[in-house]
Amino acid sequence: MADKILTEAKDKMKKAAENLQRELGQIRAGRANASILDRVMVTYYGVPTPLNQMASITIPEARILMITPFDKTMIQEVEKAIMQSDVGITPANDGTVIRLVIPQLTEERRKELAKDVKKEAENAKIAVRNIRRDAMEAYKKQEKAGDITEDDLRESEKEVQTATDNSIKEIDAIAAEKEQELLEV
Structure with missing residues (x-):
């Protein structure tokens, strides 16, 4: 049961990053896409x-x-x-x-789009944190019900936190790549 919670959380986090990638693909960066x-x-x-x-x-x-x-x-x-x-x-x-x-982007428009990229990335991070919160709550419910021990709870929470950190790093990398693409003349 505990593994199922972690697997679901990782899948949802991966989907949040994929969704960000798709959303950022819609932003045109002055070159054909x-x-x-x-x-x-x-x-x-x-x-x-x-x-x-x-x-x-x-x-x-x-x-x-x-x-x-x-x-x-x-x-x-x-x-x-x-x-x-x-x-x-x-x-x-x-x-x-x-x-x-595709028209050439002005400097002002590039900066505006870069802000949009940051906003989308922040929304993706919020989604990942909400997934982490839900997984942590599910583990705590299991511990209260006696399905897992306190040590298992701590270990599971560490694994969820590691998955969260990895997802946030991936989101930051996706956003940085898109920002670089936008600000490149």
Whole structure:
């Protein structure tokens, strides 16, 4: 039972770090990154479909995303979906492909995005700490019920704390990498 609590806590902490990675992937850093289009949904014959399932997304140059729909008749729908999304880039349609030119970020915007990265990282750390708290409470309940000894409780708490420290280090590394990417000109 005690191992199950630790395993669940580690899994949840890993998911918090993965979620941070996904959230930070949505922040565009002045260079082309296909993940900024992950949330774009295109109405494909009446069904909302993720853009990456109905078009190939390539990066021919550092600041250009090229979208080639598999079904050429859907190019207008794809363009419309990109314009309606929160990507913030106007697509250029030449009839066969859509190009998104990623604008260069200003210094002020870079610093603003770096603050957003720190805020997202802090939210991920809070999630990890809440997971730690829940695991510690579960261990204490087991100890009160007599399922584990006080020594087992202390050992389990140390293991949870170690997992928490590792997750927070991973979150800090992810955030630092994204900040570095943002502040790089």
